[in-house]
Amino acid sequence: MSGAGSPVVRAENLRIGFPTQNRGETVRAVDGVDFAIEPGETFGVIGESGSGKTTLGRAVVCLLKPSEGRILHGGTDPYTLSASELRHRRRAFQIIFQDPNAALNPRMTILDSIREPLDIAAEMPRAERDRRALEMLDRVGLRSDFAQRYPHELSGGQKQRINIARVLTVRPQLIVCDEVVAALDVSIRADILNLFADLQREFGLTYLFITHDLGVVAHVSSRIAVMYLGRFMEMGPAEALTRQPLHPYTEALLSAEPIPLPSTMRGARRIILQGEIPSPTDPPSGCRFRTRCPAMQGICATDEPEWRELTPGHFVACHFAGSVTGNSR
Template identity: 60%
Template sequence: MSDPVIEVRDLKLRFPSLDGTEVVHAVDGVSFRIEAGETFGIIGESGSGKSTIGRVLVGLLNPSDGDIVFAGRSRSSISGREWRKARRGFQMIFQDSNAALNPRMTILDSLIEPMRIAGGRSREEMRETALAALVRVGLRPDMAQRYPHELSGGQKQRVNIARILPLEPRLVVCDEVVAALDVSIRGEILNLFRDLQRDLGLAYAFIAHDISVVAQISDRVAVTYLGRFVELGATGDVIERALHPYTVALLSAEPQPLPRALRDDRRLVLQGDIPSPVNPPSGCRFHTRCPWATEICGRVDPEWRELRSGHRVACHHATPEGLPSPGRAGTREMTATWEETS
């Protein structure tokens, strides 16, 4: 097997809280690899640590613990200079299409900027490369003379994609890149990502809180909860045969349930908000909201188990066949309810 584009080993990232008195465990022990040309989806509620993982992947944040390995070399073993060079192969696109565009710069200058910083190209080469990138993402070359405010959200997101293409990235972290776009445009932008992947062999880490978006584009999906992965597998397996109660809840919150198996007459509705990552719950972090939770769940951290080929889960109650019927498993007070939907 070829080397993965990037491998993350037991990544932890802690922030000081806003008032500086507490520690936020934003990412707390996550391991995974992203293969060349693959789309690795990361889903979970707001606050589960997705963006933090993304920022670590592109080197915007340094891990508090754990390591990152790329091209067979560990982040901790190379110099800062080598790392800055290698980092160019890892780029990120954000939800806010304005984030990377200077309102006072023409689109052309915004496209040229990353090439200028990288160095090695003449002004004319940069201009030609920028225009080619613009066309590659489906925009007309005359757009280059415009300013960001003259473009729609979808067009700006295309420009943001065009900006990174000349850097020839191997991995692009896409953080909620279609969340702010009209639903009618989302499909077009997802198709563009797909086309570029096919033509350029890009790998993506595709982050979203919306499971249906991630499911459309990802080869594999990781489900995050409070800084940990609770489930990871091929998209079809996770969607059709979810092993973790949290995944079941995310799927069942979809207006049109994705998996056939869940086209049930009941919907799992989670009560309450995601707990604070300052003091995550003991044992399984999801136990405070889980209808399957039993005594062991509050006490023992569940192991990360491969229950089916390539399909892993951290849950005491999951079996290769899925989860037992929820009513019977739970002995604790129910913290989630099943609502009749038909």
């Protein structure tokens, strides 16, 4: 558990590589990322498809082991723990995925599904496990008669509520929310986001909120990191990052964002990103965004930009940050 004042999670030079079928070639899905998430905050991670967001989330909850660098849970490297301590520790770090069906067994009743993490932990008597599962069903806004139903009788939003109840049973400290509203009907997304906010207040939860939807992340996050090809390009307070982006990639994401981003968050210039994300097996030299950057200069191909703190808590990796983005010109 995290001690007073220590981050719930810290990543230090975190790298996750996946070997490919070509000998000696590695997909560098997460390629040197540093951050700390404080208790009770919602840390948003945004980026295009393939930028490494899910890989990062899976590493945070110990579903993937770092290839290099490390993850610290409340100051402790979970991989230094014994197997049983690690199992116990992992309960405090949960993940919910985009597909509401992924964690639900179609042959299990809703009550059995919600109780399952407690059954696996095997630390409470059955009656107590049932009681807590029913309590969580209520907490996520579903009536008790849902308990004996099966997943196919529920809507996508109701199933996502069940997934939230499931992870809450084990009283987590942090929940990684990986595109948790992306598969849901637009009309119910706000309800589910509000539920996350209510539960955060009630249980003191910390969230790592992963999405490609800037509208969602700006709505829920206190801080946002912008990920590209396995690295953070920018990280800062949500308000500052969306109103005055420092990195050309962030600016492009903001300018391309359709409704529902408020107009105050949309850049005046509309920048259309050209081309595809390069292969994460062989990222470009220098700045890895340079092949798509409208502000690219010679130095960008040779020198990797430093991770600089331009204003308190607002970091960026761009040689010309502060002088190339539309908001600062």
